[in-house]
Amino acid sequence: MRFGAALLAGALCCLSACSAGSLGSSDDETGGKTAITFLTNNDPANVKVAESVIAAFEAGNTDVDVKLDTRPQGSEGDNLVKTRLATGDMADVFEYNSGSLLQAIAPQTNLTAVTGEAWVADLDPTFKQVVSTGSEVYGSPWGAIVGGGIFYNKPLYTKLNLQVPKTWADFMANNAKIKAAGVAPVEQTYSETWTSQVLVLADYHNVAAANPGWAEKYTNNQAKFATTPQALAGFQRLEELKKAGYWNEDYASAKYNEGLNAVATGKAGHYPMITFGVPALSTAAPDNVDDVGFFALPGDDASKNGVTLWEPSGIYIPKSTEGDKLTAAKKFQAFVASPEGCAANASAAPVGGPFAVKTCTLPDSVAPAVKDLSAYVDAGTTTPALEFLSSIKGPALEQITVEVGSGIRPAADGAKLYDEDVKKQAQQLGLQGW
Known part of the structure; x- marks a missing residue:
């Protein structure tokens, strides 16, 4: 399972009243409306978003009726999507992974390209990259972009007169000052190994x-973590x-929510995390959400400072959707990529x-x-996270990162061990060159 999906996953029970055999849409029209089915994952928060988006879409498109169906998350949901596409029985429009996992469902064969649609020009270039194959674009975004880097305590930075670092050396210098002030510089929460x-x-x-x-x-098995200095650096920094x-x-017993609380309340200066943790801050430290800032994980070159992104999944239309349903499905796909869809x-x-x-603004x-x-x-x-590109x-x-971060295994040995772990997976996937 993709890293981001694993963390965002909720209960695995399916919320839909429909059986797996009823996920395809009906050919009937209801009250003069074109009826289409939208299939998405069954995470409760995701279902709530889907219901909101559908309601907003139908309010502005009174000639379309959208039925919501859900699928399990993880490998069970992946297999269902692949089976439905293979049998031509997919819902009229559906949500699925972007990036490398999108390629596993052969978009050229199974999906309707939307490259020429007007809304495609409004897509963030990085997202556009992960819903494309060659020159063809297939998806609109479902949800927001999240970034991996460092949460930091803003009041502590102000108190110690620290600046957001753009290099690893500057980050370590900040850590030294934070430790001297009697605060834990970097929070780790290895009780939850992810x-x-x-x-x-x-x-x-x-x-x-x-x-x-x-x-x-x-x-393609032509580059390794252990033998690429910049890739090895992640393990070395731990x-x-x-x-x-x-x-x-x-650090060995602390949990995720405790880590969020620590950086929010100033018990720790920093917490390496992905910004999908921002909503969880309102539970972990409801009075201190505004005390947490974010910056990209610093590297060695300030001129190349930037952030690693976990892109949202995409909304796609299978080639089995035709006629009036295709027209309606394209309207829904476009709505998702509009300011109104983002607001919903x-x-x-x-x-x-x-x-x-690009046309959407944050509240x-x-x-x-x-x-x-x-x-x-x-x-x-x-830059998209590696899992979107490979x-x-x-x-x-x-x-492995728990062992390296705990001092049990040297960074170089951890990187080599991970290269072996990767080799096993590549062979299981049947990739060429392994």
Whole structure:
């Protein structure tokens, strides 16, 4: 399962009243309206967003009736989508992964290209990249962009007169000053092991900035973490922070929500995290959401400073959708990529990042960390996370990063072990060159 999807997943019980056999749309029209079916994942927060978007769409498109169906998340949902596409029984419009996992459903064969639609020009270039194959575009964005980097405590930065760092050296200098002030410089929460890998994954912008095309070489078994200095650096930075004594004392037992609380309340100066954690701040530290800022994981070159992005999933139309239903499905797809669609999304759930549509604006009420991320997106200093560019992500990464971050395994050995983990997965996927 993709890293971001795993973290955002909720209960796996399907909320739809429909059986798997009823997910395709009916050919009937209701009351003169064209009826289409929209299929999305069954995460409760996602369903709430879908209901809001559908209601807003139908209010402005009274000739279309949209029926909501849901599918399981994870591998079960993936298999359902692939089966429906293979049998020509997919819903009229559906939500699915962007990036490398999109390629697994053969968009050229199974999806309707929308390259010439007017709204495509409004897509954020980075998102457009992960819903395209060759010169053809297939999807509009479902949800917001989130970024990986560092949450930081703004009042502490003000108190110590610290500046947002653009290089790793500057970041480490800030950590030294924070430790001298008696505060844990960097929060880690290894009780929930997935959090340990954020620092390595968020470092990918720095890898790509120094090595254009690295993701393709990595996928083709022509580049390794252990033998690419910038890719190895993510593991080395974990090791460096541990050796410097910059972790919180309870890093081995602390949990995700405790980490959010620590950086929000000033018990810690920094917390490596992805901005989908912003909505969770309102639960972990409801009185301190505005005290948390965000910056990209610093690299070695300030001139190439930028952020690693986890792109939203896409809204796609299968080639089995035809006639009036195709027209209606395209209207719905376009609505999702409009300011009205973004507003309907934002009204249903807290937003953890900017929208992947240039014409959409964030509500004034969004958290400072989201505004900080938006500045990188607006400036175009972004790179999709590696998992959007390559189908290979070894399942043992979070265990390896716990070991490196705990001082159990040296960074170089951790990178080599991860390369072996990646090799196993690539062979399971049947990729050429492995």
